[in-house]
Amino acid sequence: xFSEVIMMLKIxxxxxxxxxxxxxxxxxxxLEYSSKHSKQIYNxxxxxxxxxxxxxxxxxxxxxxxxxxxxxxxxxPSDFFSK
Amino acid sequence: MNxxxxxxxxxxxxxxxxxxxxxxxxxxxxxxxxxxxxxxxKKLSINYLKKLFLYLKNQxxxxxxISGGEPTLHPDFKNIINYLDNIELPYCLTTNGLFxxxxxNKIVESKMLLSVKVSLDGIxxxxxxFIRDPKxxxxxxxxxxxxTIKDLxxxxxxxxxxxxxxxxxxxxxxxxxxxxxxxxxxxxxxGPLLQKGRGHLNKTDIESNAIFKLxxxxxxxxxxxLCDLYxxxxxxxxxxxxxxxxxxxxxxxxxxxxxxxxxxxxxxxxLIEYTKFKPDFSVKLTDPKRVIFVWNSYQFKYWREQQxxxxxxxxxxxxxxxxxIQLDIxxxxxxxxxxxxxxx
Numbered sequence: 432x433f434s435e436v437i438m439m440l441k442i443x444x445x446x447x448x449x450x451x452x453x454x455x456x457x458x459x460x461x462l463e464y465s466s467k468h469s470k471q472i473y474n475x476x477x478x479x480x481x482x483x484x485x486x487x488x489x490x491x492x493x494x495x496x497x498x499x500x501x502x503x504x505x506x507x508p509s510d511f512f513s514k
Numbered sequence: 515m516n517x518x519x520x521x522x523x524x525x526x527x528x529x530x531x532x533x534x535x536x537x538x539x540x541x542x543x544x545x546x547x548x549x550x551x552x553x554x555x556k557k558l559s560i561n562y563l564k565k566l567f568l569y570l571k572n573q574x575x576x577x578x579x580i581s582g583g584e585p586t587l588h589p590d591f592k593n594i595i596n597y598l599d600n601i602e603l604p605y606c607l608t609t610n611g612l613f614x615x616x617x618x619n620k621i622v623e624s625k626m627l628l629s630v631k632v633s634l635d636g637i638x639x640x641x642x643x644f645i646r647d648p649k650x651x652x653x654x655x656x657x658x659x660x661x662t663i664k665d666l667x668x669x670x671x672x673x674x675x676x677x678x679x680x681x682x683x684x685x686x687x688x689x690x691x692x693x694x695x696x697x698x699x700x701x702x703x704x705g706p707l708l709q710k711g712r713g714h715l716n717k718t719d720i721e722s723n724a725i726f727k728l729x730x731x732x733x734x735x736x737x738x739x740l741c742d743l744y745x746x747x748x749x750x751x752x753x754x755x756x757x758x759x760x761x762x763x764x765x766x767x768x769x770x771x772x773x774x775x776x777x778x779x780x781x782x783x784x785l786i787e788y789t790k791f792k793p794d795f796s797v798k799l800t801d802p803k804r805v806i807f808v809w810n811s812y813q814f815k816y817w818r819e820q821q822x823x824x825x826x827x828x829x830x831x832x833x834x835x836x837x838x839i840q841l842d843i844x845x846x847x848x849x850x851x852x853x854x855x856x857x858x
Contacts, residue, residue: 439625441604445574447526452576454604459629459672459700461576 440502440510442480444473451476455506464498472498483512524818525770528573528809533581533773533784536563536594540584542610542655543712545645546678546720548788550711551583556776560590564597565802566774573806577604577628583776586613595624604628608676610646611662612655618662622669629672631703632663637693641683645720660697667698674701681722687733688740695744702741705752710788765837768817772808774799780808782817789842 438457445452451473453462466472468491475495479485503511540552558566570578578598585591586609598605604626611632621627636642639653647655666673675694679687687704694702707713707720734750741748751765767773768782775787780797787796797804797811808814821837 437623437625439602441602441626443574443576445525445527447528448530454576454628456604456626456628457671459606459674461628 438506438510440506442473442476444470446470453502458505460505462502466494468494480512525809528570528575528806529772530575530770531577531579532570532575532771533579534558534563534566535581535583535774535776535784536585536591537588538583538776539587540582540610541587541612542584542646543648545648545716546680546707546713548708548710548713548785549583557588558776558778560593560597562778562802563590563594566799566805567598567603568601569802569805571601571603575603577606579606579608581608584610584612586617591617592620595621595627599624599626602626606631609633611659613662615665618665622666622671627671629674629700630666631674631676632659632666633677634659634663634675635678635680636683637686637689641686644682645678645680663697663699672701673697673699674703675699677702677704678720679704679706679725680720681725684722684725684728687728687737691737691740691744691746691748694746699746701747701749703749703752708785708788710785767839768795768814768821772814774805780805782814783839785839789839791838791842 438455441454441456443452443454444450449465449469451464451469453464454460455462464472471491472495475489475491476498479492479495479499499511535549535558537555537557538549538551539555539557540547543552567578580594582588585607588594595605606628607621608631611634621630633646634642635645636656639656640651642656642659643651643653663673663675677683677690690702706725707717709717713720737750738748765783767784773781773784773786775781775784777787778799779787780799781787781792782795786792795813795817797808797813799805799808
């Protein structure tokens with residue numbers, strides 16, 4: 432018997448490509464995000480992931496929230512916030 | 515892709531992913547195997563692999579591909595995937611699908627598994643075992659492979675099928691998309707014979723001129739349409755070189771990934787070790803820590819120069835695919851009359 436399959440979302444920032452990578456295991460999905468402020472947006476996404484109740488009014492926060500909202504079209508919000 | 519575009523997308527510090535051959539052991543003796551795997555049983559030790567994976571993870575490698583031989587025959591295979599789960603390094607697995615239900619279960623439960631690539635060379639026992647089990651033609655091998663694919667797709671694991679086009683399956687290719695769709699497969703990669711190792715020895719049994727004629731005649735378009743219909747992502751890039759439009763194709767070898775062999779040697783492309791270019795483009799990795807320096811070693815820089823710029827003095831470089839490996843594995847050289855061509 433199979434036990435419940437656990438997929439995972441891994442978020443990675445690479446300084447040499449200045450890109451954020453969203454890796455969704457079991458589904459073979461690797462998404463890339465790139466902008467001048469990739470690093471700051473990556474940090475913001477990680478902060479929201481650790482503190483879902485966080486609310487800010489900065490542009491990086493709004494971009495991060497939009498990215499998370501797009502991601503949640505592919506995975507469930509609980510998969511996004513679980514680590 | 516032009517030089518400027520390539521340089522812009524090139525990762526500067528480390529590749530995006532790494533392909534690792536963890537063992538040369540294999541339970542099949544496929545007629546087409548370019549590595550002639552299964553005869554000599556070498557493996558990378560679990561301690562070596564753990565260090566390697568950790569260094570790669572610390573370099574922010576996106577994922578590793580675990581291949582062989584048949585990787586599930588590595589005596590520490592379960593420990594290897596446990597370790598990848600523990601350090602959270604995603605991986606793809608390349609396999610012949612001939613492993614126990616217990617191991618299928620273990621693989622499915624692995625949280626860092628990205629996808630599994632399974633070799634399937636026919637939609638009937640005869641066409642699959644023609645090259646996979648040439649002596650016995652045991653249909654159990656076909657049935658077991660199919661069961662493994664079903665077990666994986668039933669658990670929503672992304673499955674890619676790899677198919678070698680040979681003389682006993684080329685006339686079945688149009689039936690593959692529907693069959694793969696019923697199995698729940700997501701992606702299909704098809705390729706021609708590579709004339710190295712057992713592939714070279716058995717080429718007269720495996721190859722057929724009909725295959726080359728087939729792909730010169732708009733056949734790729736028909737396959738593409740069928741795969742679209744059945745929602746299967748088709749990768750036919752290995753055949754681009756014989757459809758008359760382009761002789762070699764651009765791949766990511768040394769540009770966004772590299773390969774580590776079971777002999778602890780890094781190559782920009784997995785095929786280099788079977789060609790005469792092995793000494794020019796190899797970096798020894800006896801100490802796994804050296805994996806940090808591979809990407810910017812002079813051998814890899816030389817490789818990228820060849821791939822991006824080509825030979826500086828050659829008047830034909832705009833027409834050349836700049837990949838000597840692909841020409842070597844086909845035993846052909848379109849520039850035979852050029853004295854200084856690297857391929858010669």
